[in-house]
Amino acid sequence: MAVFADEAEVYEYLGGVFRIGLEDPDLVAKLQPSGVVLRITYTDPDAVITVDMPNSELHTGAGNGPDPNIELFMSADTGNRFWLGKVILPVAMAKGDVRAKGPVSKLLKLLPMAKQLFGPYQDKLTAEGREDLLKA
DSSP states (O other): OOSSSSHHHHHHHHHHHHHHHHTOHHHHHHHGGGOOEEEEEEETTTEEEEEETTTTEEEESTTOSSOOSEEEEEEHHHHHHHHTTOOOHHHHHHHTSSEEESOHHHHHHHHHHHHTTHHHHHHHHHHTTOHHHHTO
16 A cells, blocks of 8 residues: 555655755755756656756656656655665665666765755654654
8 A cells, every 4th residue: 555645745745855955055055066857756646756956946746847867766655765764776776666767877976965864854754743654
């Protein structure tokens, strides 16, 4: 069973972690020069999040935002487990749990910065009483 009830929850939590990151001036300063426009297409439930790192913008919904130069495809459950620190992206890609399109090496260089958001993501889930998502 999927951990998220609907698309709105995916945007609230998985989109929310990117919002937290885009509010951190130090993180934004590191992400902007990357040139990465990342689109993540989630399934179960279906949702699309585009993170425009050069312009520090987050877009939700299919067809919204600029064209990506890197795309990831995964279940929303895998996305949740990633932000809990339970998914190692290169391993998930090798196993086929996450599919990627574009210059993945650029994305892998950003992984250490993503890890800075694991704590804030878990704090948000805890604050909102979402133990169901924390146990995923």
